[in-house]
Amino acid sequence: MLVDTVNLKLALLCEGINFSKEFLEYFQLHTGHIEKRRAYGTGDSIILNSSTRTPQEIILEGQIIVAANYNPDSNYCISLDDQTAVLKHGNRAVKITFPKRPKSYGMYLSNSELFEQHVTVYGNSTLGIFSPGHCYYFNSGDECKFCSLGSARESLSDHKMRIKGDIAGEAIATAIKVEGGRYKRVLLNGGTIPNYDKGYSIHIDLLERVKEANSKSTLDYHLISMPPKDFQLFERFKKVGNNMSMSLEVFNPDLFKEVCPGKARDYTRERSLAAFEAAVETLGRGNVYAGFVAGMEPLESIIEGIEYFGDMGVVPAVAAFHPDAGSQYSNRPRPSIDFLMKVGKKMSEIYQREGFYPLIEGSGRNSLDTEAYLGGFA
């Protein structure tokens, strides 16, 4: 059963999802379901219209979460069957549900700004903070070519550009007050600034404030960030966070340069690999994650990367590429099911061998991590 659901998730990641007209009308009115919010990327091949509510994620059988990345050319379409949302593929219709719209959306914080301008709920159980909402690689056109942060923030987002620790702490406290058992973690992510040590320190300052304001909660704290140049800063993270992910994105050295020119030029692959070594030394095996985008390099080279990091004690975290409107790769093809299946199997093998856990278990809508952990790639 899990294997079938995981197959369906892969198919949706490989094609994206279309929406029928009736479903879109239904979704405008059914405001109890969470709507897509774009803190860091457009997510869709085509932007319908910034005022049209579309689902952010769908939930398949067994609580498997998948991103609802809109693609009008997909063979999978969310439609209506007797006023209930179903996922249609040919003659087949599968029942789906959506994460609930958080009760904290629409609430005002003490600075008179909306909760959701500071915190976005992802994958049903993750409280996401994205700050800063800009990445300096875009200034010179050297952003990662799959990244659509620039376009998302230009016209499709009302998120604050810089999130302050105090107000983020208040927002997180609000979320857990109004929906107690729902949230499992805080995930901080953000764009890159030219001073890597400063950028990393600002992340830790923010996490510290949020944690202080929620000292009685059982939330975990995760960080996705470019590494600092001063590896001693990992000691600071150790005091506040549970685990940390750094995204190399692409393992092959030449393709890394091609796909992520800003990272390759200003931080370099060599320094990245050294940062992973240093982070594992400080945080321990299984507490550092390496982010990959599947679909940027040949199968052999991503598999080589997964094995390389697994041996180092770094958990491979793989997201499936989606061609986002507004990114340099908006017309690039998505990876095939067979490709993702082989990547997932390799991840499963390494997770099992090393006793690794997914970064945000059950919450990764574009990622294969939870499914690899659960052994869903048979």
Ligand code: SF4
């Ligand atoms: S580092 Fe790359 S993926 Fe991350 S925000 Fe900057 S351009 Fe986008």
